[in-house]
Amino acid sequence: MYCDEKFVIMYAQKGDNLNIMENKELALHAKNIRRNIVKEVYSAQSGHPGGSLGATDILTELYFEEMDINEENLNTLNRDRFVLSKGHASPALYAVLAEKGFLPEEELTTFRAINSRLQGHPNMNYVEGVDMSTGSLGQGISCAVGMALANKLDKNDHRIYTVLGDGECQEGQVWEATMSAAHYKLDNLCIIVDNNNLQIDGHVDEGMSVYPLDKKFEAFNCHVINIDGHDFDQLRAALKEARETKGMPTVIVAKTIKGKGVSFMEDQQGWHGVAPNEEQYHAAMKELEAE
Amino acid sequence: MAKVATRVAYGDALKELMVENKNVVVLDADLAGSTKSGEAKKVDPARHFDMGIAEGNMMSVAAGLAASGKIAYASTFAMFATGRGFEQIRNSIGYPQLNVKICASHAGISVGEDGASHQCIEDVSLMRGIPGMKVIVPCDYNEAKQACKAVAEIDGPCYVRLGRSGVESVNGDDYKFELGKGVVLQKGEKVALVATGLMVQEALEAAKKMETAPTVVNIHTIKPIDKELIVELAKTHDKIVTCEEHSIIGGLGSAVAEVLAEAGTACKLVRVGVQDVFGESGKPAQLFAKYKIDADAIVEACTK
Numbered sequence: 001m002y003c004d005e006k007f008v009i010m011y012a013q014k015g016d017n018l019n020i021m022e023n024k025e026l027a028l029h030a031k032n033i034r035r036n037i038v039k040e041v042y043s044a045q046s047g048h049p050g051g052s053l054g055a056t057d058i059l060t061e062l063y064f065e066e067m068d069i070n071e072e073n074l075n076t077l078n079r080d081r082f083v084l085s086k087g088h089a090s091p092a093l094y095a096v097l098a099e100k101g102f103l104p105e106e107e108l109t110t111f112r113a114i115n116s117r118l119q120g121h122p123n124m125n126y127v128e129g130v131d132m133s134t135g136s137l138g139q140g141i142s143c144a145v146g147m148a149l150a151n152k153l154d155k156n157d158h159r160i161y162t163v164l165g166d167g168e169c170q171e172g173q174v175w176e177a178t179m180s181a182a183h184y185k186l187d188n189l190c191i192i193v194d195n196n197n198l199q200i201d202g203h204v205d206e207g208m209s210v211y212p213l214d215k216k217f218e219a220f221n222c223h224v225i226n227i228d229g230h231d232f233d234q235l236r237a238a239l240k241e242a243r244e245t246k247g248m249p250t251v252i253v254a255k256t257i258k259g260k261g262v263s264f265m266e267d268q269q270g271w272h273g274v275a276p277n278e279e280q281y282h283a284a285m286k287e288l289e290a291e
Numbered sequence: 292m293a294k295v296a297t298r299v300a301y302g303d304a305l306k307e308l309m310v311e312n313k314n315v316v317v318l319d320a321d322l323a324g325s326t327k328s329g330e331a332k333k334v335d336p337a338r339h340f341d342m343g344i345a346e347g348n349m350m351s352v353a354a355g356l357a358a359s360g361k362i363a364y365a366s367t368f369a370m371f372a373t374g375r376g377f378e379q380i381r382n383s384i385g386y387p388q389l390n391v392k393i394c395a396s397h398a399g400i401s402v403g404e405d406g407a408s409h410q411c412i413e414d415v416s417l418m419r420g421i422p423g424m425k426v427i428v429p430c431d432y433n434e435a436k437q438a439c440k441a442v443a444e445i446d447g448p449c450y451v452r453l454g455r456s457g458v459e460s461v462n463g464d465d466y467k468f469e470l471g472k473g474v475v476l477q478k479g480e481k482v483a484l485v486a487t488g489l490m491v492q493e494a495l496e497a498a499k500k501m502e503t504a505p506t507v508v509n510i511h512t513i514k515p516i517d518k519e520l521i522v523e524l525a526k527t528h529d530k531i532v533t534c535e536e537h538s539i540i541g542g543l544g545s546a547v548a549e550v551l552a553e554a555g556t557a558c559k560l561v562r563v564g565v566q567d568v569f570g571e572s573g574k575p576a577q578l579f580a581k582y583k584i585d586a587d588a589i590v591e592a593c594t595k
Contacts, residue, residue, distance in 0.1 A: 077359055124358070124387050132358055133387040136378060139351045143383055146355020146363075153316070153337065154359075173379075176348035184340070 008228050008255055011238070022065070023232045029099055030060040034261045035288045036095035036108050042281040044112035047120065050258040050271040052092035054229075055163055055194045058254055059096045061235040062161055074102060074128055080158045081131040081147055085140025086165035086194060087121040088273070093130065094118050102129040138171030140164070141191060145181045148189040148249075159243070163192045167199030169210040175220065181249040182221035189249040190242040191222070194229065196258035200272045217251040229254025262287055294457030297489075298396040300435035301453055302327030305364065308443055309334035315443060318353050318365045320346045326366040326396040326453075346371045350379035350391070357389035362443050365391055369398035369452060370411035377417055384448050385421040392442045393418075396453040399536035400570040400578045401489060403456070407569040416541020418450040419514050425470070426514040428452040428535075428543075430491035431461045434511055437468035445470065454536075456575050458489045461509065473517035479504035482593045483524040486534035487513060487543045490563075490584065494534045497589035505532075505593065513546055521550045525558035532561045532592050536584060539564035561592045 033056050041047040062082060063069065073079035084093050091111060097103040110116035117126040121135025131147075134140040144162035151158060168174060181189050193213060197204045205211055214224045223245045227234040235254070242250035258272075259265030262284045276284055308315045309331050317339045323329035332339040342349040346367055353363040365372070372395035373380065384391045400410045418426050425445065429435035435453060442449040461476065476491070477498065482505040486494035491509045498507050506528060510517060524531055531551070533544040544562030551560060565582055579585035 083355075132355070133382070136382040138347075139354075139379055139383045142348045142351030142379070143355035143358065145348075146352040146357070147359050148355075149340065149352065150316075150356050150359030150361055153361075173345075173347050173351070176343075176345035177351070180342055180345070180348055180352065183343075 008226050011225065011227050011234055019233065019236065026060050026064055026232050029064050030056050031288055033060060033092065033095040033099050035285060036098060036105070037091040038262065038276065038281065038284045038288065040091040040094065040108050040111040041275045043109040045275045046112055047091055047275060048088040048273045049091065049276070050198070050265055050268070051086060051165060051194065051196070052089045053262060053265065054196045054256040054258040054260050055086070055089050055092050056260065057230045057232065058163060058192055058194060058235065058256070059092055061232055061239065063096050063100055065236060066239045067161065068158060071101070077156065078158065081160050083132045083140045083144040083147070083160070083162040084122060084134055085144070085162050086137065086168055087134030087140065090118070090120065090122045093122055097127065097129045103127060137165070137168040138173030141174055142177040144189060145177050145186065148181065148186040149184060151188055152184070152186065159188050159190060161190050161192065163194055165199070166193055166195045166197060166204050166210055166213065169193065169213060170208050178217060178220045178222060185247050186249045187246050190239065190252065191249060192252045192254055194256050195253050196256045198258045198267070198269050198272065202269055213253050221248055223248050223250045224253060225250065226253050227255070229256035230260060294459055295432040296455055296457050297429050297432065297435035297453040298327045298455065300429070300432045301394050301396070301439045302330035304436045304439035305331040306334055308440060309338065312362065312443060314360065314362050316340065316356050316361045316363050318342050318349050318363060320344055320349050320367040320371065322367050326368070326394070328364065328366040346375040347379045350376040351383040353391045354383035354387070354389045357391050358387070361390070363391045364394055366394050366396065368409060368411070369395035369414040370409055373414040373417045374411065381421050385424055388423050388447045390446060392449045392451065394439060394451045394453060397455045398452045399454060399488070400565060400582060401454055401456045401536060401575040403575045403578065404572050406572040410570040412538040412565045412570065413541065414452060415513055415537050415543070416545070419541065419546065421448070423447055424514065425449045425512070426452070427470070427512050428488040429511055430488055430509055431458050433460060433462050433464070433466055434468055438511065441468055441470060452488060454489055456489070459492055461491050461495065468511070471512045471515045471517060473520040474509040474511070476507045476509055477504065479506045481505065481528060482530045482532060483508060483528040484532050484534060484589060485510055485521070485524065485543070485547055487511065488536055490534040490536050493579070493584065493586045494589055496586035500586060500590050501593065510543060513543055516546045516550060518550050521547055522554045522556055525551055525554065525556040528558065530559040530561065530593065532563060532589060534584070534589055535564045537564055539566060561595050563589050563592045
């Protein structure tokens, strides 16, 4: 079992505030972001749609509610920062930055093309708002630890967020990084695991099980919260709980569905790193049409 | 004058850097006493991070600190810095060109008794291949201290190779380290000994034993290498003998060979270094003799 349903349901019941209006707005942003993800990967005829669509709600909640980031502070260290440790979900990050207005939307179709700023995996020197160059799994979380250490040192109260893949947790470096984050009591660091139980070659629990993730992170002295990674109420509550947790980093194990939003891509191993053909593209865009 | 290891110079440089530059932070992987990075802790413990025996994580954490405006010095033994941490150095530090200074100690076979597992003879080769990485191999205390301080002023990733064993002073007190500039220590004829790191002392020792005094050059910066000087040496000498405490593959010898080949300058090249084999336990002097990189071996190489 890759996620304990019981904990997720318990967490949902904790929901004291049902932000219906906010959630509707977030859902609209998420839909636009998903459309742009599909567009990017279709334009490039390469890239990773599955993990990008699956992580979209997490990124939407981060960028449209949780994080202190805007046009004015974008180019400074005086804001919350985000490291996409699972760098192959770059289409999601670029689409979020475009949705925020930090990146021209029309540029998204240059994804993975020659001379484009939108590299297959994110390059921090090309795009404002990309806070770390990532792509090699396991390294982004360590970089986030370094940023959190720097903020502690500088008495900068801004927070550092990072999203990992569950398959990524097979990398030993993830555990080295977690050990160091807990050792240095980095309560300004929030680690979110995009837990879709799929990796390139198949299911995570069948290929090389990382489970139980929550108990592992707990044993590494982190505060752990299990949630449904597509439920904005749960995401909002968990990020608030993370902010209020002192003396240790928080790990949010967010249960997600890879390919979420495009029915034929959902929970399909085959959509890890494959681009849709023309017919599939139109079918996907139809599903993602705004209401 | 007493022999002092270049790693000691690193510790002394950090003591000053920690006071002079508040942006300097230091990381180590449970070897702060050996690498001498622990000297930084004495100045400001809050800016020295022991990352445990986890070198890969240390390199990426250093990258994160640098991405937050810090000048991050990361230290451990050369073997684990560049070997274990290679991909983190390449992708977290090199690719984004972050301001991390990898000052690695215990490089080469002069590590001695610990044996081959700890004698890194591939680090210069590994670091040289990373785009934008500067590679410096200081020869004595004075040069090492200046180099360790100079890299703080260079924007981007740098690798400084430091040794465990004590070395005599080569440069005078008025010596001024200049990145990328080779230093002609003595002018001679026919043969030019082009050395780096503690092999500069061996080259000077060898020069004393030769009938015709050779030119002796200290190449402390392997990348960017002083092409102009090397081509000039090739034009004015019959033979260049490179001297390094590193594999002959990928280090100074290779870098000089590349310069010579591209310049099209006809000059015989002999590479003194570890000849594509692993080292072993023993005293540094015994190892230098056995692996043919001591002064006698350099003299012999000049006759080839």
